[in-house]
Structures are given as C-alpha cells and as structure tokens.
Amino acid sequence: MNKSGNTKIYVYNHCPYCIKVRLVADLSGLAYQLEFLANDDEKAHIDRIGSKQVPFLEKKEGTCLKESDEICKYIAEIQSFEIANSSISPIVKGLIAELAPHYRRVVYPRIPYHPKNECDFPTQSAKEYFINKKSQYIGDMDIFLRNPPKDSINEINRILLEIDPYINTPFINGDKFSWDDINIFPIFYILTMAKDLLEIPSNIKKYIQSMENKTNIELY
Known part of the structure; x- marks a missing residue:
C-alpha cells in the first residue's frame, strides 16, 4: 500500500526513458511525487516491480506500472491528455x-x-x-x-x-x-x-x- 496516497514516479535523473514519462506527467498536469533512486539500489526496484529498471510508477493504491511507453499511455488516459501520433520525417x-x-x-x-x-x-x-x-x-x-x-x-x-x-x-x-x-x-x-x-x-x-x-x- 502506498502510505503517502500520492502517485509516485521512480526515476534516475540521467535516464532518457524517465524523461519520457516526466514529460507526459508534467505537461498533463499530473499531481505526482518524483522519487530518485541510487543507481546501485537494486532492492528498491525488485521489492516493487521484481526487476531492476526505471522508470516505474506507483499508483495511489500501491500497485506499480513499468515500461516508459505504457506509463505515458496510462498518464495520458487518466489525465485525458492527448498525445498525437508520430508524424516526423x-x-x-x-x-x-x-x-x-x-x-x-x-x-x-x-x-x-x-x-x-x-x-x-x-x-x-x-x-x-x-x-x-x-x-x-x-x-x-x-x-x-x-x-x-x-x-x-x-x-x-x-x-x-x-x-x-x-x-x-x-x-x-x-x-x-x-x-x-x-x-x-x-x-x-x-x-x-x-x-x-x-x-x-x-x-x-x-x-x-x-x-x-x-x-x-x-x-x-
């Protein structure tokens, strides 16, 4: 159970995949708590999602979602935020x-x-x-x-x-x-x-x- 009651997004500052999620979270106006993890803290990942990877999102009820694109889609859905399809050359x-x-x-x-x-x-x-x-x-x-x-x-x-x-x-x-x-x-x-x-x-x-x-x- 997520005791704080806030949506949490676990990241590394240097990670491009984490930036993908932070973009959607910020632009959609999602209320969330950003949690930075130490690069060698495998336990923090494995305890929550069973593998070492960022980003992952912890929902208010305590369940977690991983994979950056899936997190982006989830945030867009709950925030009714539009992400246009790719159209670049x-x-x-x-x-x-x-x-x-x-x-x-x-x-x-x-x-x-x-x-x-x-x-x-x-x-x-x-x-x-x-x-x-x-x-x-x-x-x-x-x-x-x-x-x-x-x-x-x-x-x-x-x-x-x-x-x-x-x-x-x-x-x-x-x-x-x-x-x-x-x-x-x-x-x-x-x-x-x-x-x-x-x-x-x-x-x-x-x-x-x-x-x-x-x-x-x-x-x-």
Missing part, C-alpha cells in the same frame, strides 16, 4: 538512431560525475556500479572522460545539423505534443550534458529550451 528517425553509439561514448563517462546527477549517484558504490555496467558497452570510460572522442563529437555535430531543419517550437512538429516529442526530446536532453563539447544548432536549442520552460525538467 523518417529521415529524422534514422538520424536519431545514428546518434546512439556516438552520444554513449561522449555522454556516458560524464553521467556519474555531473552535479545534477548526484541524486542518482550519492555514493562511490553507485558510481562504480554504473561505470562497471556501461564500460561493457563503450570501453574504458576513464579514457573517454579524460579524452572525449573527437570522432564521435564531430559525428554528433554533423547529425544535429541535419536534424535541425525539421525541428519546430513549441513542440517538435509544431503546435501539438506527440510521440515524437516523447521519443526525441530525451535524446537532446542528455546531449546537453556535453554542451561544452557540442555545437547545438538554433532550432534544437530553441525547442529544448521551450520544453524546459513547460516542465519541471532542467537541462544540463
């Missing part, structure tokens, strides 16, 4: 997919050390847990932290320039919030963790600032 979807291996090499090494992520990494143990997990995918994170990979930085800048003409404000496709916002804004969000290394084009910059102003999500 397939070109953009392809470019976003191209970003993934590059932003991981540039952003992941910074995640456990960024001051805004202290809620996710309150202990050295939490930092080491993340570093050990992610190093399996991208290699030695200490090397990338000390020497950010220039090839990936250049690729990110190139891809963002190609995406930029397709990006509108206040929402990514114009006036209607859509699944494209849910799926693409979180990628732009985590890229701001490396804003000192990247060249974020004007349309994207205007768009992410607009979304920041509409929600309780702070860019890096």
Whole structure:
C-alpha cells in the first residue's frame, strides 16, 4: 500500500526513458511525487516491480506500472491528455538512431560525475556500479572522460545539423505534443550534458529550451 496516497514516479535523473514519462506527467498536469533512486539500489526496484529498471510508477493504491511507453499511455488516459501520433520525417528517425553509439561514448563517462546527477549517484558504490555496467558497452570510460572522442563529437555535430531543419517550437512538429516529442526530446536532453563539447544548432536549442520552460525538467 502506498502510505503517502500520492502517485509516485521512480526515476534516475540521467535516464532518457524517465524523461519520457516526466514529460507526459508534467505537461498533463499530473499531481505526482518524483522519487530518485541510487543507481546501485537494486532492492528498491525488485521489492516493487521484481526487476531492476526505471522508470516505474506507483499508483495511489500501491500497485506499480513499468515500461516508459505504457506509463505515458496510462498518464495520458487518466489525465485525458492527448498525445498525437508520430508524424516526423523518417529521415529524422534514422538520424536519431545514428546518434546512439556516438552520444554513449561522449555522454556516458560524464553521467556519474555531473552535479545534477548526484541524486542518482550519492555514493562511490553507485558510481562504480554504473561505470562497471556501461564500460561493457563503450570501453574504458576513464579514457573517454579524460579524452572525449573527437570522432564521435564531430559525428554528433554533423547529425544535429541535419536534424535541425525539421525541428519546430513549441513542440517538435509544431503546435501539438506527440510521440515524437516523447521519443526525441530525451535524446537532446542528455546531449546537453556535453554542451561544452557540442555545437547545438538554433532550432534544437530553441525547442529544448521551450520544453524546459513547460516542465519541471532542467537541462544540463
């Protein structure tokens, strides 16, 4: 039983999937309590949902819902909030997919050390847990932290320039919030963790600032 009687959303600050849910929760006006979990606190997840994953939502009666898209749909339903279908160009979807291996090499090494992520990494143990997990995918994170990979930085800048003409404000496709916002804004969000290394084009910059102003999500 949820003793507080409030809807709770459990997240990591650095997690793009969590940002998807926070977008819908904030824009729909959902009254909820945000709960940040330490990255190595497996018990908090397993006790509630049987597996280690975020985000998950704890309903007022105490039952939990996981999987970010399912949580977005649930919030939209209970809030009578419209999410328009995806309508962005397939070109953009392809470019976003191209970003993934590059932003991981540039952003992941910074995640456990960024001051805004202290809620996710309150202990050295939490930092080491993340570093050990992610190093399996991208290699030695200490090397990338000390020497950010220039090839990936250049690729990110190139891809963002190609995406930029397709990006509108206040929402990514114009006036209607859509699944494209849910799926693409979180990628732009985590890229701001490396804003000192990247060249974020004007349309994207205007768009992410607009979304920041509409929600309780702070860019890096």
